[in-house]
Amino acid sequence: MDVTQIFQDKVTWFQNPDIVPYVFVRDENLISQPGKKHRLDWFSKAPIIKDPLDLKELPFAEYIYHIENIAFGPSAMPMPRWVFYDCAVMPGFVCGFAYKKDKMPTSLKAKLPDFGDIDYVPLSLFIIIPTMHKGEWVAHNLCSVNSFLDKSDQFYGLGFLSKAFGLWYANVELCSGMTQWGSPALKLHSHYGHLEVIGAYAPVHSHAKTVTYRAQVNANTWELFFSKDVDLEFLEQYEKSGFEINPTDEKSMIEIQNKIQNNEGPFYLNASEILSKDLKAPLSIYRPKGY
Ligand SMILES: CC(C)(COP(=O)(O)OP(=O)(O)OC[C@H]1O[C@@H](n2cnc3c(N)ncnc32)[C@H](O)[C@@H]1OP(=O)(O)O)[C@@H](O)C(=O)NCCC(=O)NCCS
Structure with missing residues (x-):
């Protein structure tokens, strides 16, 4: 579009x-x-x-x-x-x-x-x-x-x-941040650069069901937020890991958090997928291809 x-x-x-x-x-x-x-x-x-x-x-x-x-x-x-x-x-x-x-x-x-x-x-x-x-x-x-x-x-x-x-x-150039799983804000935050999940569960925060992210800012892809076109560059670089986060299931957050702590990442979220899904729908966790 x-x-x-x-x-x-x-x-x-x-x-x-x-x-x-x-x-x-x-x-x-x-x-x-x-x-x-x-x-x-x-x-x-x-x-x-x-x-x-x-x-x-x-x-x-x-x-x-x-x-x-x-x-x-x-x-x-x-x-x-x-x-x-x-x-x-x-x-x-x-x-x-x-x-x-x-x-x-x-x-x-x-x-x-x-x-x-x-x-x-x-x-x-x-x-x-x-x-x-x-x-x-x-x-x-x-x-x-x-x-x-x-x-x-x-x-x-x-x-x-x-x-x-x-x-x-x-x-x-490098922007991290925090938001709650299932928040509409994730639709926005995922569109400024490929979003790495550096924390999937944050009991230190007042809301434990918080995702902590980091993105290498890339203004070339910002228009995808408006066009809703699929980010082909993302799909070239990352593949589904087979894991998911369910915004209504704390256990799925703790599982990914443990994988991050065990250095099984890096893990990413797909902006196009987040934009197209309901807020409470499970989100696929991606990792770099051939990792
Ligand atoms: C989250 C917030 C910052 C979004 O800003 P906004 O000005 O409402 O959103 P924008 O107009 O920039 O973007 C609209 C798009 O955002 C998404 N969006 C915004 N609110 C949404 C909602 N309640 N449900 C689903 N999607 C939503 C949609 O993709 C929408 O586009 P679409 O209508 O074509 O589907 C704003 O709603 C807000 O202030 N919320 C309360 C505070 C908050 O939670 N901040 C984020 C903390 S990390």
Whole structure:
């Protein structure tokens, strides 16, 4: 399917001049050469840059908290304010898309409180934090207003494009992250580069049924999220291992976790398969061919 057409038909908000990417990053953490690593012409609009340490920007942060807390409320993981400040704003990079406040549709305004004097209202949030492992960033948070808007008011692709923008802008080549088995977010996370499962079960986390992943970021395949075409490159490189993870069966997670610990991996997930399956359906575990 032609991605340009999909953007025109379904990702209509993306060309709206009143919706722009934002970067909410303290001065010292600003990226010196944004967008230099990945060849991609999607993000031609200049982002608005906001300083989270500037008191005038507090309403922007309040909107972020509000959206995040509604999005993560159902999974009991709303982000405490100190976590955002200590673990995201100080060490990391925060971004997303924002709507010019005085141009927002009434249906959207009705879903949000008014946090006061501010030019733009954030619609999504993506946080990445650099790790001690050289070159690796950890994706710490991703959410969008789509999680609480009626289907007809949603901004199709907002969550996906928020993470894509952050990875592109910050020149991220290796990205790890955590999400819960069976989460819709896995459909997004698996599309930024072949997704290695580095942990299949995480009882150290507040949700043990968490998958920990790592991906070598490859912007060439991002359009597959929209086209829903099969990732042929993935099928050339990997084959089914014969193992599966069942998002409703903790035992299957522990089994794969033990195999990872026994160095029987590396194990990967197939993005096309995840996209086409129900959230609760078992997922095939892949390994590199001839391994
Ligand atoms: C998960 C989340 C970030 C996705 O962002 P989004 O803006 O809703 O999603 P996008 O518009 O970018 O992408 C839409 C696609 O995502 C998938 N998707 C999103 N929500 C879905 C759901 N509830 N069920 C199934 N698939 C879903 C589908 O593939 C959909 O495309 P399709 O309609 O053509 O099938 C957002 O719903 C959210 O904030 N959720 C709550 C917080 C959360 O769980 N964050 C992830 C933590 S790792």
